[in-house]
Amino acid sequence: MSEQEKQQEKGSCGCGGCGCEQKAKAAATAGVTPAPRRGFMLKLGVGLLGIGGAITALPIVGYLIGPATKRYSNLWVELGELSIFPHGATRFATFLNPIRQPTDGDSAKTACWVRCIDATHFQVFAINCAHLGCPVRWFEQSKLFMCPCHGGVYYQDGTRAAGPPPRGLFEYVWKIEGGKLLIDAGRLPGLEEST
Numbered sequence: 744m745s746e747q748e749k750q751q752e753k754g755s756c757g758c759g760g761c762g763c764e765q766k767a768k769a770a771a772t773a774g775v776t777p778a779p780r781r782g783f784m785l786k787l788g789v790g791l792l793g794i795g796g797a798i799t800a801l802p803i804v805g806y807l808i809g810p811a812t813k814r815y816s817n818l819w820v821e822l823g824e825l826s827i828f829p830h831g832a833t834r835f836a837t838f839l840n841p842i843r844q845p846t847d848g849d850s851a852k853t854a855c856w857v858r859c860i861d862a863t864h865f866q867v868f869a870i871n872c873a874h875l876g877c878p879v880r881w882f883e884q885s886k887l888f889m890c891p892c893h894g895g896v897y898y899q900d901g902t903r904a905a906g907p908p909p910r911g912l913f914e915y916v917w918k919i920e921g922g923k924l925l926i927d928a929g930r931l932p933g934l935e936e937s938t
């Protein structure tokens with residue numbers, strides 16, 4: 744018998760016909776996860792990934808849509824008797840921020856400018872400039888609000904007169920009750936107001 748014939752007799756692996764092919768097939772079959780189990784594992788993996796992704800994304804989504812969904816409550820605070828706001832005058836006023844924390848101390852005191860147009864019409868301006876927030880001052884002689892930081896100027900009705908501010912002064916919602924002027928301090932005037 745030639746060497747080649749001996750090799751064919753032994754089989755392709757050369758081990759003498761011990762059944763290597765069958766063993767290899769059996770091993771391969773044993774190593775492969777059955778199809779239903781593999782599908783379950785895949786679904787489980789995708790599910791866990793989805794849960795992990797949702798948990799990670801929740802704070803980000805909350806941060807992005809929180810301001811849009813936030814509801815501000817009306818927190819009316821008194822600015823004082825109507826008699827301290829003479830007709831045609833603009834007066835400085837302060838109130839305690841109703842959203843203050845115990846640690847806020849004096850910083851909870853908030854200032855505003857009150858313009859009394861007549862007995863039943865007021866404008867209450869946030870003290871902060873609409874540019875970068877510096878406190879504006881009222882000048883009676885010129886009847887202008889002026890900002891010391893970058894020269895922003897506003898007319899007495901709060902509209903922008905000159906300088907870098909992109910809009911007029913922010914205003915509080917006000918009402919008269921029991922002979923007193925109140926403002927809704929629960930919602931701070933800010934950029935969410937229409938310009």
Ligand code: FES
Pocket residue numbers: 872873874875876877890891892893894895906907908
């Ligand atoms: S902060 Fe008032 S003009 Fe800039």
